[in-house]
Amino acid sequence: DTEVTQTPKHLVMGMTNKKSLKCEQHMGHRAMYWYKQKAKKPPELMFVYSYEKLSINESVPSRFSPECPNSSLLNLHLHALQPEDSALYLCASSQDGGISGYTFGSGTRLTVV
Amino acid sequence: GDSVTQMEGPVTLSEEAFLTINCTYTATGYPSLFWYVQYPGEGLQLLLKATKADDKGSNKGFEATYRKETTSFHLEKGSVQVSDSAVYFCALSDQGNNRLAFGKGNQVVVIP
Numbered sequence: 095d096t097e098v099t100q101t102p103k104h105l106v107m108g109m110t111n112k113k114s115l116k117c118e119q120h121m122g123h124r125a126m127y128w129y130k131q132k133a134k135k136p137p138e139l140m141f142v143y144s145y146e147k148l149s150i151n152e153s154v155p156s157r158f159s160p161e162c163p164n165s166s167l168l169n170l171h172l173h174a175l176q177p178e179d180s181a182l183y184l185c186a187s188s189q190d191g192g193i194s195g196y197t198f199g200s201g202t203r204l205t206v207v
Numbered sequence: 208g209d210s211v212t213q214m215e216g217p218v219t220l221s222e223e224a225f226l227t228i229n230c231t232y233t234a235t236g237y238p239s240l241f242w243y244v245q246y247p248g249e250g251l252q253l254l255l256k257a258t259k260a261d262d263k264g265s266n267k268g269f270e271a272t273y274r275k276e277t278t279s280f281h282l283e284k285g286s287v288q289v290s291d292s293a294v295y296f297c298a299l300s301d302q303g304n305n306r307l308a309f310g311k312g313n314q315v316v317v318i319p
Contacts, residue, residue: 142305144305149305196300198250198252203248
């Protein structure tokens with residue numbers, strides 16, 4: 095298995111809703127990442143988990159809450175989002191801190207209404 | 208800090224034309240260099256990589272050579288197809304620090 099799987103592929107949520115994005119990999123990678131990508135822009139790093147511990151938080155608002163239940167799973171809990179949070183959310187994993195590359199999932203297209 | 212610079216603007220070319228996308232970088236250490244491709248509505252796919260100076264990465268007819276003397280990693284393909292239409296991102300990872308620095312990306316449109 096050489097994939098990163100993200101669910102759901104599309105999500106529409108209201109500003110008062112609570113939802114979660116899920117990410118799974120079975121490559122044995124020990125680092126997992128959440129990125130946010132706006133249209134026509136490169137991805138922006140949000141969070142990094144290394145060996146199931148949060149190692150990087152890029153000053154992301156608290157309405158985004160990451161969770162790493164085990165070495166294969168990564169969640170992003172969403173609460174009280176704003177319309178400007180609408181974006182493509184990408185999960186990625188790497189074996190060695192990124193030296194040999196990252197594997198990205200296909201993303202969740204989030205729309206906040 | 209680490210940074211990647213890609214040539215400005217979209218690239219439009221005819222099928223079977225030669226493609227070059229320029230990429231230069233700034234890094235404090237000895238980075239690994241990557242080209243990622245993003246097709247419409249999809250995530251990023253690793254197209255090719257090079258982990259040390261003078262390495263050549265290649266995949267699907269695309270090539271890029273890690274040039275330390277010019278701090279460059281230009282992407283080339285000899286004969287593009289309509290199916291190569293996508294956004295291409297140059298990126299670097301410096302010393303495995305879990306940070307991937309991206310260029311701004313180039314939209315490539317191949318016309319039949």
